[in-house]
Amino acid sequence: MAKATKKQALGRGLSALLKDPENDIRTASDKNADKVVGNIVELDIDAIEVNPFQPRTNFNEDTLKELATSIRELGVIQPITVRKIDFNKYQLVSGERRFRASRLVGLSSVPAYIRIANDQESLEMALVENIQRQDLDPIEIALSYQRLIDEIQLTQEQLSDRVGKKRSTIANYLRLLKLDPIIQTGMRDGFVSMGHGRALINIEDKDAQLAIYEKIISNALSVRETEKLVKGLQEKGNKGNAASSSGTLPSYIDDKMNGLTEYLSTKVDVKVSKNGKGKLIIPFHSREDFIRLAKLLKS
Structure with missing residues (x-):
């Protein structure tokens, strides 16, 4: 307990350092930057803004409340990561669920790792870190991959190295973005799985896609049953x-x-x-x- 208290006191001391206009750290070479960058600092929650590059767009309210309850009892165990964008002003890089839950319970400050990054680096950090999470839906992952390709100008091979996934896995996610938007929404809402989506992508006609999608929903078809249905439609067309x-x-x-x-x-x-x-x-x-x-x- 004494160790944790000492660490928290250090974080609050660094927080005070950051509020001193004479120590406005902008780059890694600035005075006292080594004391702050990469360390855990207790930051005022009102000094942090959400990340516009956040790939997650859906936040489950029930799980957010569960996290808030845990934070109320135990505090924020894993610090969020932020980047400094101005004097005493920060932007989230990762940890938005923890940040939102901390707001829910009325915390005035949160522990944070501070990074110094430009917009492109922040985008890449946010996307890559969030892709590693297990609770993103397949469309969120696909959109994150597409943004890294479009906005960071990565090839699929380079992306494979950055995120530690096979190139074929990345390609399978990206193919989901060719599905009709209604099916993409159904996948995000959990009505169909990625396996269903991968079967449906083999049907190029969007009307035919939607017709099979409706059958999946109404008849609770498994992925295997969907694959057979798609195969039968393709054979009929041949x-x-x-x-x-x-x-x-x-x-x-x-x-x-x-x-x-x-x-x-x-x-x-x-x-x-x-x-x-x-x-x-x-x-x-x-x-x-x-x-x-x-x-x-x-x-």
């Missing part, structure tokens, strides 16, 4: 197509299609003539996507 003599693919091809689609992270079309000859059609969506596919096909 009937009468001159590309195949029977409207369905030979078993030696059909058995490999799911694995090929999974490996390439894109829908692969196959056309087979009556004499057994055929061709694979592998779509790509950008120069980067083409280069990615070329590398996979080489390996």
Whole structure:
């Protein structure tokens, strides 16, 4: 207990240092910066603003109240992370749930790690740190990946290194953003899972997507049942197509299609003539996507 009290007193001492106009730390090379940056400092809660780069948009009220109750009893165990943006003014980088819960119980200050970062670094820190959390929904994760690609100018390979995920995993999340917005909302609200979404993305027609989505909801279909429904719709669409003599693919091809689609992270079309000859059609969506596919096909 004495150790914790000493640490808290140190945090309050650093807080007083930050409120001194003569010690307005703006960069890591400023006087006394080494005493503050990377240390836990007790900050006035009113001096902190929320992060506009926060990838999370949904905060469950019940779990937030549970966290608030825990904070009321035990305090903020894990400090939030902020960046200094002005004199005695800070912006959240991570820990918004803890920050909101602390406000709910009326805390006047919270323990925080202080970082000095520009907007781009703050965006990257916020997105990467939040992607690691287990309670983000699949669409929030997909949007975070897309923002890192668009706003930080990362390739999927670089993104894979930053977040410690396989490139194919990232590609599967990004494909969810091609779903109809109604289905994306259903996934965010927990009506369907990522597995359902991955099955539905194989249907390009948005009306057909929505029709199957409604069946999933009304009949409580499992992911496997949804996959069968999608496959049946695709086979029905292939009937009468001159590309195949029977409207369905030979078993030696059909058995490999799911694995090929999974490996390439894109829908692969196959056309087979009556004499057994055929061709694979592998779509790509950008120069980067083409280069990615070329590398996979080489390996």
